[in-house]
Amino acid sequence: MTWLYGISITCFAASYLVAFCLELTRVFFRAPLRKYLINAVVLAGFFAHSTYMVLQTQVQFAGAGLFLGSWSGWCFGAAWLLIVAYLWVRFRQPQTLAGLFVLPMVICLIGAGTWLGQELAFPANEARTVWNAVHGLSLLVGTATVILGFTFGIMYLLQSTRLKKKRPPSRLVRYPSLEWLQESSETLLLVSTVMIGVGLLSGVLVNVINQRMGETVLPWNDPVIISSAILFTWLLISLLFNLCYRPARQGRKVAYLVVASFLFLVVELGIVLYFGHATRQQESAESQISLRQEAALGKRQVGLVDREAGP
Amino acid sequence: MILQLVGCSHHLSSVEVRERLAFDSQQAFRFLKKFYDAYPRSEIVLLSTCNRTELYAAGRSYDLVPTAEEMSLFLADFSGLPPAEMNRFLFEHANEQAVRHLFSVAASLDSMVIGEAQILSQVKLAYQQAAELNQPMPLTHQMFQSAIRVAKRVASETKIHTNRVSIPSIAVGVFTRQIFERLDNKQILVIGAGKMAAETLKYVRDEGGRDIVVVNRTLDAAVRLANQFNGRAGRWDDLAEHVRSADLIVSTTGASQPVVTMSMYQQIERDRQQRPLLILDLAIPRDFEPVIGDSLNVYLYTIDDLQQECQRNRDARAGEWPKAQKILDQETGQFMRELSLRSRGPTIQRLKQRAEEIKNAEVRRLMNRLEDVTPEQQKEIEAAFHRMINKLLHPPLASLKEEGEPDANGLLDALKRLFQLND
Secondary structure (H helix, E strand, C coil), X not given: CHHHHHCCHHHHHHHHHHHHHHHHHCCCCCCCCHHHHHHHHHHHHHHHHHHHHHHHHHHHHHCCCCHHHCHHHHHHHHHHHHHHHHHHHXXXXXXXXXXXXXXXXXXXXXXXXXXXXXXXXXXXXHHCCHHHHHHHHHHHHHHHHHHHHHHXXXXXXXXXXXHHCCCCCCCCCECCCHHHHHHHHHHHHHHHHHHHHHHHHHHHHHHHHHHHCCCCCCCCCCXXXXXXXHHHHHHHHHHHHHHHCHHHHCXXXXXXXXXXXXXXXXXXXXXXXXXCCHHHHHHHHHHHHHHHHHHHHHHHHHHHHHHHCCC | CEEEEEEXXXXXXXXXXXXXXXXXXXXXXXXXXXXXXXXXXXEEEEEECCCEEEEEEEECCHHHCCCHHHHHHHHHHHHCCCHHHHCCCCEEEEHHHHHHHHHHHHCCCCCCCCCCCHHHHHHHHHHHHHHXXXXXXXXXXXXXXXXXXXXXXXXXXXXXXCCCCCHHHHHHHHHHHHHCCCCCXXXXXXECCCHHHHHHHHHHHHCCCCEEEEECCCHHHHHHHHHHCCCEEECHHHHHHXXXXXXXXXXXXXXXXXXXXXXXXXXXXXXXXCCCEEEEECCCCCCECHHXXXXXXXXXXXXXXXXXXXXXXXXXXXXXXXHHHHHXXXXXXXXHHHHHHHHHHHHHHHHHHHHHHHHHHHHHHHHHHCCCCCHHHHHHHHHHHHHHHHHHHHHHHHHHHHCCCCCCCHHHHHHHHHCCCCC
């Protein structure tokens, strides 16, 4: 099984890229065997992807690191969830062109993960605690659902515009029905709100626990916390608006809500990336440690001076 | 024999024009009556469907049949459109081309949805309606009977009609799936209770539609149709209420004015709370004011919006097209030959009659001069004269019958002049 260690990012990224190209050809011509080919390529990519994730987790865990706690792991995790969703859509709506919208997001996430690399990893000891795990995983699922909701929202808007302009459907590919897109977007909005909410609350809990235990904490006015709270508030308002105001559940409004949620997410991720999040905790921890060390050193030096200056 | 055709169809004119030229049965009756008053010795048939309005005129000679221009003016007068404007959308055919066009229409080769079944019954109905007003109609009778035969030949000898589709099947099958994932939890409103409504309901049921309401001006017809499809019948006065709660509306009435106006829709729009509404307006003239389609979450499709899908249907049947065209060619040629023969019949009859008269006169004169002629001998003489006449007339009559070009009446005119056979 050592060959499994030879699986690289290129393997699954290339598989998804090929699948995307095959999906793209559906727009132009009919080919009976293509759907089997797409399934085979995506499943191969999914296997490679999953294997890579598992092996990387094992390897990094052994080295006191946590793969999913790194930017690359986190991006690959989100991409993995999107591929699961894509396979589900292929099963439910085989004739639709959902792949043309979902696969680019997957490829972008893999690209972003590769580019960002391992440098901003959580400290493994922190990430391994239950609440940290809940915090990271719920945010991961929340992010994936927001991205998926965005693709569904875009599909809804395109399909709705096309129908308003009375363009007949293509014989080769078609969009999912408006009803299906709307219901799926609503579900994703609910799931993403819950997951981002759990992520935020668990993050707050982690901070409080750390504070009580005298560990390093993020200040409550940290841009990352504020932007996360804004994202969650937006999702919550969207959800409540959607639940309480009936016309909001109809048609394009749901699509607009999920697309706007994605934009909030992009801003939020940008802030996290710019200001740092876990690493700031790490840096903060390191700076506190160094302060303590300096303080201890200072004490020792003072002791030495005292001793030197002693009677 | 003169055949004249003026009309408009989905090929050249939009739904806006066609609905101006659409006739319901009462309007068609009034139109035909007015036409007969103006041209009492011509035969006329008006074919008006959702995709075409065609006026066929026939007569024994040009002076009995209105010109294409006169027919256009009649149509313009009815529609209220300026003749100059309307002429942009009208086409004209005469004689063989007119016959070929009718055959093509009856065989559903000229339909928006190639191979659809409704057109043949509409052709039959158009002829019956005209015949009720003006009996006899020998030319158009022969023409429409032949058209029905051609339609049956095309249906049986080609695969044009296999996997038959229709406007309702395309409307329901293609457009509902774009908007709704399922129909079993949707309220479906059918406005109108005619054949198209019935056919549409068949497809709605096939797609899973269960909650069906049929609304028609005549409640009895609505009840009958609703019972047929396990639906409910609604009163015409409650139309707005039904529109308010509907998810899918199929409208197929023969109303000459929109049955749902924008002002009516605005009154119920608020209560709908922007719930998506798919309207398939298959009626000509349209039942829904087009501006309703601009409302939020309303998807309004008319017959013309199905054009592209119909073109695909046409392309799918392209392989069978040459066979159908061959049948049309054969039948048109055959019809024109028969028609031509028929038009020469009176001349031939008169020629034979003239020859018979001459023969009889000469036999009488000879018998008066001859004496002691036995009855057997007289019979022999008469038979000899008869054979001589027949032998003399046979070559010219055979040439006349074999005349290939139906319109080339040169030989017939020559015969008339040579033998002085005036009408």
